[in-house]
Amino acid sequence: MTALYITVGAIVGAWVLAYYEAGSRLWTIFFAALLGAILTASGAGTLVMGIAFAIFAVPALIMNVKSIRAKVVTAPVFKGFKAVLPPMTSTEREALEAGDTWWDAEMFRGKPEWNKLLDDHKAAEYTAEEQSFMDNEVNELCAMLDDWKISFEDKDLPEEVWNFMREKRFFSMLISKEWGGLGFSAYAQSAVVTKLATRSLAGAVTVMVPNSLGPGELLMHYGTDEQKKHWLPGLADGTHIPCFALTGPEAGSDAGAIPDVGIVCEQEFEGKKTLGLKLTFSKRYITLAPVATCVGLAFKLYDPEGLLGDENKSDYGITCALLPADHPGVEIGNRHFPAAFMNGTVRGEDVFIPVDWIIGGVEKAGGGWRMLVECLSAGRGISLPALSAASSKVAYRMTGAYSRLRRQFKTPIGMFEGVQEANGRIAGYTYKLEAMRALTASAVDVCSPSVVTAIAKYHMTEMMRTVTTDAVDVHGGRAVQQGPRNYLATGYQGIPIAITVEGANILTRNLMIFGQGAIRCHPYVFPEMEAARDDNLSEFDNLFWGHIGYSANRAVRAFTYGLTGAAFVSSPTNGPMAKYYKQLTRMSCALAFTSDVTMGVLGGELKRMENLSARLADVLSELYMASAVLKYYYDNGETAEDLPHAEWNLQLSLFNIQTAFEEFIDNFPNPVVARILKTLVLPLGRSYKQPSDKLRNKIAAMMMEPTALRDRLTKEAYFGTSEDDVTGRMECAYNSLLAIEPVYNKFLKAVGKGKATGLTITEQLASAVANGIITQIEADGIAAFDKQRFDALATDEFTKEYIATSGKVANEAKIEQIA
Known part of the structure; x- marks a missing residue:
C-alpha cells in the first residue's frame, strides 16, 4: 500500500510541477523528497540513505549549476543540434526575420492571454477625415463605376475615373501627408478597397496595387531623402502611376529564383562617367505596367569587380530599384488580360541606371528580399482580404434578397433546406470574413505581422471562392447570364486572380504558414538556432532547458485539458462564448506540444513533408480565425443577432482543428510517436461536432431579414439605390417586398386555395378584389411590385452584333422576359 501511495504521489507531484512549468530547483526538491520516501518505505538505514543522497547530489549539482550543466550535459546536445541544424539560405533567413509576430504567437505558444486581444488591442475606428473620404469620395467613385461597361465593352476604366482617382489621391492612401498623400491607416485603406470591390474588381485592383506592394510603400519605408523628394510628391498627386516588376517567366511564388540581373559597372550617363548597374530583365503579370510612368524592379545584384567597395563580395542578392518607365532600354510590353484592370509585361536588356536609383541607395544593395517580404506581408493584410470580404458582402446581401424574392412551389427559395445549406455558409463566412478583415487590417496598423497576413490571404480567398460559388448556385441562371444586371459574374471570374497573386495559395498553406510560424512564433526554436549559429553554448543552455520545461508543460496541459474537456481552463x-475560449486554449496548447514533437522528431525533413506542415498550418489558421470571430463578437456588443453567427464559426473551427489533428496524426511517419500524440492531444477521441443543421438554417434565414447585423456586415459596401442600377434593382425590389x-x-x-382565380396575375388580382380578399389599392400595389420583382429577377439578352464586337456597336441591351 505504501508503494502505491508513493507511486500516486510521484505521478501527481510530477504532473503538478510540469503543469505549472516548475524550474530546476523545484524539480530537484521533488526528486529528493521522492528518493527519501522510497528509502524510508524500504527501511533503509542511515548509511544507505547517506550514500543514496550523496549519489543523488551529483546530478542535482550538475543540473543546478549552470556552468557545470552546460559543459557536462548541454555541450553534447549542442554539438548534435548544430550537426542536424538544417541549412538556411540567406533568402530563407531574411524571410524568417522579416515582419513581426503578433496574436499568432499567443495562439502558437499554448497559453493565449485573451485580454491582450479583447481589451489591449482596441477595435479599429476611422478618423474623421477617413470617414468623410468613405462617405464622399469613395461613394462618388463607386457611382462612376459601371462594371459591365468596364469589363466587357471598354476593358479599361473610363478616363474620367482615372482622372478622379488621381485628383482625389486614391493612389496615395499609404503615403504620408508630409509628401502629399492621404496618410490613411491600414484599416481605412482596407475599407476603401472593400467598398470599391463591391462595385468593380478593376477599379479596386487599380487602387489597391499602388497602396500595396509598390514603389510608394518601399520609398516610404526604405527610400533615401533624395528619392522621397524626387518621387513621392508625384506618386501622391497621380502624376506618376507606379508598378512593381517582381514576377517573371521563371519565377512566380519562388521570387528567390528570379533570373533578372544587375551588374555593377561604370558607364557614361548624362554626359559624365557614372557608377551604376547594367540591368537585364523580363517580367510578366505586372499590374499597372501598361499605364505606369515609373517601374519598381527586383533583380539579383552582382559586383564582380568590387566597385561598391567590398572586393570580397560579388553576389549581393535581390535588390530593388526605381526607374522611369520611359528610361532608355525599358520596354513596356503587351498587355495581359486577367480582367479589365491593367496588367502586362516589362522587359529590358543592358539597361544602365545610376547606382543611386537603388531604393535606399547603395546601403540597401542586396536588401531587396527583406524589403519585399516585409511590405508584402503588410499588403497581404489589406488588399486581398478586402477583395474577399467585398465578394462576400455582395453575395450576402444580394443572395439574401434574391432568396426572398425568388419563389418556387409558391415558397421563397430561401426557405428550402437545400438552399439554406448554401446560404448558411454564405452568412457564416461573411461574418468570419468581416471579422478577419477588421482584425488583420488593424494589426497591420501596429506591426508587420507576416504569419497572420499569410493566414488571412490564404483562408479569406478560399472562403471567397466558396461564398461566390454558393451564391452562383442559389441564383442559377440569374448568375450565369452575363450582362449589366449580373452582380456576381466579375467576382466569380476574379477568384483565380485572388487565389494566385501574392503567393499561390498552395505554397502559402503548405510551406509558409506553419513553416514560418513554427520558427517565428515559438519562444525557443529560432533563438536556439541563432545560438547554434553563433556557437553560443551559454545562451543555448538557457534556451534548451527552458524549452524542455515548456514542452513538458504543454504535454501535460494538453492531456489534462483533453481529459477534463478544458473545464478548468480560465x-x-x-457568457456564451466562455466555453469556446476554453476549447481554443486547449487546442492552442495541443498545437504547441505537437509542433515541438514534430520538429524534434522530423527536424529538417519537415520542410519536405508539406502535407504534414499544411495540416498544422490549418490548426494555427483556425485558431486565428476563431480569435477574429471572438474579437468581432466582443467589439460589436455581443448581440443576439451576432451570437448564432459566432457560434456557427467557432464550432466549425473547432471541428476543423480536430480533423486537421486527426489527419496529421494518421499520416505521421513514426507510428509510436503518432500513438503518443493521439493519446495526449485527443485522449477521449472526437469531441467536436460540425454546426447543426438547425444553427445553419437559422443564420441562413436571418440573411433574408432586414436586421441591424445585415447592415453592419455590408457597411463597407456600395449598393445602388435606383431601379436601373446593377445592385439597386434588387435592393429596391427587396425593400418593396418588405413593405x-x-x-x-x-x-x-x-390564389393557392382557389379563392382568387384567373390565368394571369391581372385576372387573379381582379378576382381577389371582387371577392373582397384585398382592396383595389392593395391590388395596384401588388401589380406594381410584381412588375418590379420580375424586372429584378430578369436577365439580359443582346444582339449577335453586340456580342461579336464586345459591345462596341451602339446597341441597347434588351431585357429577356424570362425570370
Whole structure:
C-alpha cells in the first residue's frame, strides 16, 4: 500500500510541477523528497540513505549549476543540434526575420492571454477625415463605376475615373501627408478597397496595387531623402502611376529564383562617367505596367569587380530599384488580360541606371528580399482580404434578397433546406470574413505581422471562392447570364486572380504558414538556432532547458485539458462564448506540444513533408480565425443577432482543428510517436461536432431579414439605390417586398386555395378584389411590385452584333422576359 501511495504521489507531484512549468530547483526538491520516501518505505538505514543522497547530489549539482550543466550535459546536445541544424539560405533567413509576430504567437505558444486581444488591442475606428473620404469620395467613385461597361465593352476604366482617382489621391492612401498623400491607416485603406470591390474588381485592383506592394510603400519605408523628394510628391498627386516588376517567366511564388540581373559597372550617363548597374530583365503579370510612368524592379545584384567597395563580395542578392518607365532600354510590353484592370509585361536588356536609383541607395544593395517580404506581408493584410470580404458582402446581401424574392412551389427559395445549406455558409463566412478583415487590417496598423497576413490571404480567398460559388448556385441562371444586371459574374471570374497573386495559395498553406510560424512564433526554436549559429553554448543552455520545461508543460496541459474537456481552463468572459475560449486554449496548447514533437522528431525533413506542415498550418489558421470571430463578437456588443453567427464559426473551427489533428496524426511517419500524440492531444477521441443543421438554417434565414447585423456586415459596401442600377434593382425590389409582403402573401394564399382565380396575375388580382380578399389599392400595389420583382429577377439578352464586337456597336441591351 505504501508503494502505491508513493507511486500516486510521484505521478501527481510530477504532473503538478510540469503543469505549472516548475524550474530546476523545484524539480530537484521533488526528486529528493521522492528518493527519501522510497528509502524510508524500504527501511533503509542511515548509511544507505547517506550514500543514496550523496549519489543523488551529483546530478542535482550538475543540473543546478549552470556552468557545470552546460559543459557536462548541454555541450553534447549542442554539438548534435548544430550537426542536424538544417541549412538556411540567406533568402530563407531574411524571410524568417522579416515582419513581426503578433496574436499568432499567443495562439502558437499554448497559453493565449485573451485580454491582450479583447481589451489591449482596441477595435479599429476611422478618423474623421477617413470617414468623410468613405462617405464622399469613395461613394462618388463607386457611382462612376459601371462594371459591365468596364469589363466587357471598354476593358479599361473610363478616363474620367482615372482622372478622379488621381485628383482625389486614391493612389496615395499609404503615403504620408508630409509628401502629399492621404496618410490613411491600414484599416481605412482596407475599407476603401472593400467598398470599391463591391462595385468593380478593376477599379479596386487599380487602387489597391499602388497602396500595396509598390514603389510608394518601399520609398516610404526604405527610400533615401533624395528619392522621397524626387518621387513621392508625384506618386501622391497621380502624376506618376507606379508598378512593381517582381514576377517573371521563371519565377512566380519562388521570387528567390528570379533570373533578372544587375551588374555593377561604370558607364557614361548624362554626359559624365557614372557608377551604376547594367540591368537585364523580363517580367510578366505586372499590374499597372501598361499605364505606369515609373517601374519598381527586383533583380539579383552582382559586383564582380568590387566597385561598391567590398572586393570580397560579388553576389549581393535581390535588390530593388526605381526607374522611369520611359528610361532608355525599358520596354513596356503587351498587355495581359486577367480582367479589365491593367496588367502586362516589362522587359529590358543592358539597361544602365545610376547606382543611386537603388531604393535606399547603395546601403540597401542586396536588401531587396527583406524589403519585399516585409511590405508584402503588410499588403497581404489589406488588399486581398478586402477583395474577399467585398465578394462576400455582395453575395450576402444580394443572395439574401434574391432568396426572398425568388419563389418556387409558391415558397421563397430561401426557405428550402437545400438552399439554406448554401446560404448558411454564405452568412457564416461573411461574418468570419468581416471579422478577419477588421482584425488583420488593424494589426497591420501596429506591426508587420507576416504569419497572420499569410493566414488571412490564404483562408479569406478560399472562403471567397466558396461564398461566390454558393451564391452562383442559389441564383442559377440569374448568375450565369452575363450582362449589366449580373452582380456576381466579375467576382466569380476574379477568384483565380485572388487565389494566385501574392503567393499561390498552395505554397502559402503548405510551406509558409506553419513553416514560418513554427520558427517565428515559438519562444525557443529560432533563438536556439541563432545560438547554434553563433556557437553560443551559454545562451543555448538557457534556451534548451527552458524549452524542455515548456514542452513538458504543454504535454501535460494538453492531456489534462483533453481529459477534463478544458473545464478548468480560465476564460475572459462568463457568457456564451466562455466555453469556446476554453476549447481554443486547449487546442492552442495541443498545437504547441505537437509542433515541438514534430520538429524534434522530423527536424529538417519537415520542410519536405508539406502535407504534414499544411495540416498544422490549418490548426494555427483556425485558431486565428476563431480569435477574429471572438474579437468581432466582443467589439460589436455581443448581440443576439451576432451570437448564432459566432457560434456557427467557432464550432466549425473547432471541428476543423480536430480533423486537421486527426489527419496529421494518421499520416505521421513514426507510428509510436503518432500513438503518443493521439493519446495526449485527443485522449477521449472526437469531441467536436460540425454546426447543426438547425444553427445553419437559422443564420441562413436571418440573411433574408432586414436586421441591424445585415447592415453592419455590408457597411463597407456600395449598393445602388435606383431601379436601373446593377445592385439597386434588387435592393429596391427587396425593400418593396418588405413593405407589401403581408398583403402579397395573403393574395398568393388566396390564389393557392382557389379563392382568387384567373390565368394571369391581372385576372387573379381582379378576382381577389371582387371577392373582397384585398382592396383595389392593395391590388395596384401588388401589380406594381410584381412588375418590379420580375424586372429584378430578369436577365439580359443582346444582339449577335453586340456580342461579336464586345459591345462596341451602339446597341441597347434588351431585357429577356424570362425570370
